[in-house]
Structures are given as C-alpha cells and as structure tokens.
Amino acid sequence: MRDIVLFLFIAIVLAMGFKRPFLWVLLYIYVDIVSPQLIGWGFIRSLHLSLVAFIAAFVGYVLLDSKEGSRFTITQAIMAALLVWCGYTTIGAAFQEFAWAKWDWVWKSIFFAAFLPLTLRTRLRLEAALVVFVLSIGANAITGGIKTVFGGGGYGQLVLLVQMDSGLYEGSIMSTAAIATIPLIFFLARRGTIFPSHWTVWTFAVALIAACMLIPIGTGARTGLVCIAVFFVLLLRQVKYRFLMAGLGGVLFFAALPFLPAEYTQRMETIAGFRSDESASTRLEVWRWTVDYAKANPTGGGFDAYRGNSFTYEIPEIEGEGNNRRITYREVTDQARAYHSSYFEVLGEQGWLGLFLWLSLQGLGLYQMERIRRREGPKRADRDIAMFDMATALQHAQIIFLVGALFVGIAFQSFVFILLAFQAALWSQWRRLRHGFKLSPAAQKLADARREAMA
Template sequence: MLRSLFLIGVFLGFLGLGMAAPFVLSLGYVWASIFRPQSVAYAILPAIPVSLILGALAILWFVLRDLRYPPRMTPVLALLLAMAVWVTFTTAVLAIAPEMAWTKWDWAFKTIVFAAFMVFVFRSRIQIEALVQVICFSFAGHFLLVGVKTLISGGGYGKELGLIGGNTGFGEGGNFAAATQMCVPLLVFLARHNLLAPRWKLAPLGYLGLAGLALIASVGTYQRSALIGLAVLGIAFWLRSRRKLLVGGICVAGALFLAFATSSAWLERMETIDDYKSESSAYTRILVWQWTLGFVADHPLGGGFSSYVVNEIAVPPTPERPEGYVQHGRAFHSSYFEMLGEHGWPGLALFLALNLLTLLNMERVRQQARGREDFLWCRDLATALQLALLVLLSSGAFVGIAFQPMFWYLYALGACLQHHWQRASADFRVTQRADALAATGRVPRSLRNAQAKAAAR
C-alpha cells in the first residue's frame, strides 16, 4: 500500500507543478509511459488512466499557457508526423489482424504523436535537462532493483527481476536490456552537466553509480542482444572520448570484470551466438526474418501492426528438438523486420530516415559547438544522444523495440536540442553584433528588436 500511496503522490505532484509550469505535465506523461505506475502500484492507480490524464492536460495547458515561439517545420518533425499518418493508414486499410493491429496502434500512435509534441514544449536548457532526468530516473525505477539483484544472485535468463513481470514491454529481457544501456551515456552526461540536482560533491558519483548499475542489470538479463549493445557502447564511448587512454582502460577493466564475475550459465548462453543453428531461439529468428522478406514481397506496404500472427515457421531438427516442429505467430524479434513486416518498405524508410537524420543533426551540433565553453553541454548532450541511439540501433537488430518509447523520445530530445542550439547560437550572434555597434554608439532599431526578442525567449 505504501508503494501505491507514494506513486499517487508522484502523480499528484506532476499535476500540481504542471499547473504552474506546463512543461511539467509533459514530463509526467513521459514518466507514466516509461515507469508504468499503473502496473507497479497495487491499488487505486490501476483504475486511473494516468497517461491519458497527463497527456491531455499537457496538450491543453500548453495551448492555453505556453504556446509561443513554436519551432519551424524540420525534416525530423515532418518524419514523425508522416510516421503517425502512415501507421494509421496501414492499420486502417492493410491490417491482416485488425483487432490486434488497433490494440498496438493505440499505444504506438500516442508515443509517436507525443514525441512530435515534445519538440514544441522543451525549449530551454533547464527544460531539456529535466526531460533527460525524467527519462533516466523513470528507467532507473526498473533497472535499479535488477542491478542490485544481479550483484547478489547473478541474474538469469527469463527470470522476473524487475518491477514489471510478463514477457511484454519492459518485462521482456531484450527490451529491458536495450533501455538500460541507452540510459548509460545520458547518465554520464548528467554527471558532468546537471543543473537541477543539488550541488553535492558526490552527485556526479551518484549518476555514474546508476550508469554502472544499468550495465550490470543489462548483463543480468542474460540477453545476447545485451552483449552486442555493450560492445557497441564501449567502442562508441572510446571513439567519442577526449581521454581515450582512460576510457579504454575502463572498458578493458569492465570486460575483465565481466569475464570473471559472470556465471558459467551466462557464458554458455553467450557462446550460442557463434553456433546459432544449435540454439532453437536464435535459429527461429532467422527463419522469421526469411518469412518476413517473403511476406513483404507480396505485401510491399506491410500488413499492419502485429502482422506476424499469420506466419508459420517450419523449424528443422535441432539437438533440442530432433523431430523438428512448426511454430505459428512467432514475433519478428528485430526492430527493422518489425517495421518492414508491419508497415512495409515505406515504414522502414521512414524509420531509417529518422535515425539517420537524428545522428546527423547531433553531429552538426557537436561540430558547431566545438570550442564554445558556454555551449559545451550542447556538444556533450549531442554526443550522449548519438551513443544512446547507436545502442538502440544495434540491440534493436535482435529485439522488436521499434515502437517502444526509447527510440521516439530520443528523436524528440535530438530535435529539442537542435532547436535550442539554433536559437541560442543566433541570439549569441545578435548580442555580439549589438556589443560591437554599441561601442560605436550606433545600434539599429532592428537589432534592438532582435535583442528584445532573444531576451523574451
């Protein structure tokens, strides 16, 4: 009951603070979509549509109280809206399993649309950092417990270690591992640049400790996709680091710790990556991907959400099942094949374009902010978003997480940072020009108006 009362307090806190600062309501929606308080609480909250209340109030209060200086239409924002329209079309017109398709559309569509809405809401450095904090701590509510249990018991494949059970959402090990690893670069960024947390000397160590627990929790799932994500994360950190010797030493030390601290069961499961045909789960995924390619050859526009339910996979004999067997309705187990099978080549093209544009935009921010100490946080956040997205893209090759909030909130964060950088750098140039002209005693009226507009932001 205490857990339920605490979560009700958090919910009411978002509502109360949101009345004074509309962007807090959007933070509340992000918290509800990631942490899933309705699934965690024992009483009261499961009967309340938390996400619906917070989302509706966020949009309404933004229109009434905070609608100013909206961002111009950019390729990323246009792609988000195009994806929302396309998945609605495939669900309404092309769905092979309409009932299941509309069920998934209900939450996937909301995730996409709210990600587009977030671009309008989070404008300042404080607001963007608050969004990063809420994303990380909402996920931490899940992986903190798993990290501690893994340190004590060693984790295990298929075990329910977190707050949410079952084999869907963040209760599924692959989804969980990808999300926790995504948080690592964001937590490292917060350890260096946070403004909202109390200015304690140990605060950076707290963020780094959470990042370490996230890595441990991902290992504790025994997911092979987690090992791939770890490798990509380590290499990307080393390539982006300004202290390659230090980061390289940390990566090597972490690899050695992993080798000596993990159990033989974890090592045996990881070894099945090399010999996928001897492990039915891995081999069945390949057969599902082959089926998906054949499916889109006949349905190039996709079959709508959950179209995998019509597949029929004939698994040849394996050491585990020497007689072979037929499996029906096997999930895609890949973000790319999930997008391809459900929404066809147009959906996959939109998905890849969103990821590529976000990575390129963050690289542009990194390059333009280079050497600017006042915008060092922009450069480091752009780097963190790149690393987080690369982790999801690598893990997502083997886990169906294309419509989980992690991807879409990263797109939104990248767009928010890009818009903030464009405004802040333009305002900085206006100020510089005004200071130069003020020294001569001549400041044009147009420049004074530009200064006033910049100050109002």
C-alpha cells in the same frame, strides 16, 4: 500504502502544473516509462494515469504555456507522416484485433514525440526532460541491479518494478534501454545544471551506471551484451587515451568473468554458435519470411502481421566430442513467431514506405547530432561545449539503440521516440543559436548567462 503514495505524488504534480504547465509534460514522460498504475495493487490500477497525463501535457501547452521559441522541425513532420501511415495500415491490417490493440499505444508514442519538441524550447526544459527520462529508466535499472547482485536474476526470471513481460519490463528491451541511457547519465553528471556536477552527483551517476550494466546480466539478454560492447567502442571516441582505455576495458572484462553466473556465460556462448541455437535460427527464418511477405505485400500487413508466419527448417545438433563428433539435423516447424528485430518489425507491419520513414527518422537524428558535434567541436573558439556533449550523448544513445534494435522488436517503443524528440528539440535550439532565430531579451539574457556558466 503504495497506491496512496503514488497517487499523492501524481496529484501534487498535477496541481503544481497549473502554475508551471511544463511539469505535466515531465509527468507524462514519467508515467509513460515507469507505468506507476501497474506498480500499485489497489485502486490506482483502475485509474487511466497515462491518458490523464497525456491530456494534461497537451492541453496545458495549448492553453497555458508560452509558445515563444517553439518551432516545428522536419523530424516532427516525418513523425506525423509515419503516424498517418501506421493508421492507414492498421485499417487494412491482417489481424485486426491485435493490430488495433498495438495501435492503441503506438499512436500515443508517436504523437507525443512529435509534440514534445514544441515544449522543449529552452535548454533548461530539455535538461529537465532528460533528467526525468534517465531517472524513470533508472527506477527499473536500480531495482533490477539490486536483485541481480543478490541472486534474483536469470533469463526470463528477473522481476523489475512490475511482473510482466512487455514494454520496458521485458528483459531484452530493458537491457537495450538501460545501456542506451548510460551516455545520457554521463552528460547529466558532467554538464547538468539542475544537479550541478559534484561528488554526490557523480557517486549516484556511477551507481546508476553500474545498475544499468547489471541489467543484461540479470535478464540474461544477449542483446544487452552486444549493446555493452557498442557502448565501450563509442566511449573510445570520447576519451583522449584510447589504447589505455581499451586495455582497462579488457582487464575489467576478464576480471569480471569469474563472478558472472554460469547460466549467463552459457547463454552468451550461444552468440558464437547461433546456427545450432533454436532461438537464433528461428529469428533468421522469421526474417526471411518477412522479406518475402513484404515483396508480396509492399504496404505491409499492419501491426502484429507476424502472426501469419509459418515455416519449417533444420538446425544442426552436435553429438560427442573431438574426433567422435557427429552432426545430425533436427527438423523444426514453427509459426506466429515475433520478428525479434525492429527493422523487420517495421518492414513486415508497415511495408517499404513505413521502413523508409522510420529509417529516415533515425538517419536524420544521427546527421543532425553529428552536425552539431562538428560545429561545436574543440577546434571552434566560440563553441558551446554543453551543446556538443548533449549532441554526443543523444547520438551515442541512438547508436546503441539501433544496434540493439537489430535483435529486439522495439521500433515503436515510446522511449525510442522520446530520444528522437530530444534530438529534434536540441536541433531547433542549435539552429536558433547559430542561425539568428531571435529570443526575447529576457530569454536571450538567460541563455547567455547559462552559456557563460558552462564555459
């Protein structure tokens, strides 16, 4: 039954796309994030839904959709350069079989992200894509949040829509994505026009935010706790009474402590004592190995180059309590350990040039959003408040991702590149608004009407 419902939904959207080709773009975002072919149990698993949606989105734009307002940005150019470089390093990868397996999904993530801004040529389309993006991640967040409330969580135990441990279905990755999505939820609840601000919209938004906040607890991911802290710091940037909000946040934190699972609080305590935690110590050793590897191999080792690492180190172990404590050191030998950091992931796999391109994408996105924020800030009489809030939401989502990426290897995950694509689309629209790129009379009339409605 589940397979039939999923198949019918996708088939209906595909059929509707012949009249509105942009729906195929939204369909691909949904399929890429949720992976409905993995949710079913029967025939739907044999269908290549991601490939079908990908081809439909691209061909639909090329053959059926209007190109008015579409512009190629510098962000897309850097994405294209990164894609070419990743292809080059894959050809000479140290572990060919694993490298080509990762390339199979990485190239689609980067290519679609470079293509996506061309289709998001109006504010309505960008908002629609944001809605689908948020609800797609929310599908996992709601499932995980409900299971966490009813005691179904635990490190490595929380099962989301699909029982697997990769992509968005991996605990640390999902925790980072869930918290990074919260600023976008706030924006859609406050400034959305597809679902205008209303008490029903805010009720769902608050519930979805709560579900996202529960994901780090349900997964036991330490990265999620760090992302929550970053989110609250960024929230202080937006509110008027910062000290009051900071105080309320502290009260809520301590009030919630008694209700947190003991397993979760114990795992969070290892953040402070990371030197005696084998998992954290292993990460530090992997990072040292990666830097040395990049020095010896400036172009990187291709995807999954970490499989070649091997190292031995000592971790301290404390025995006894108080004055009777005794510290001993245990030798640990490990090999083929993942990077557990997006920055070292890119460095080890794509070398220094790949890291430069990847960091350029991130830095450019932060700069462009800040540029929009400053131009559309409160001191401007002719400000576009909706554009200001969208730029703020996208920038905050990216900052949360960048902090979470310090501890999780998610450099090439599709949701990251989709965020960058949203930023490129917003930048293009803002440039058109402020620098004289003309729309057709009908499109300009619609844009003016929407701007007046948001004022």
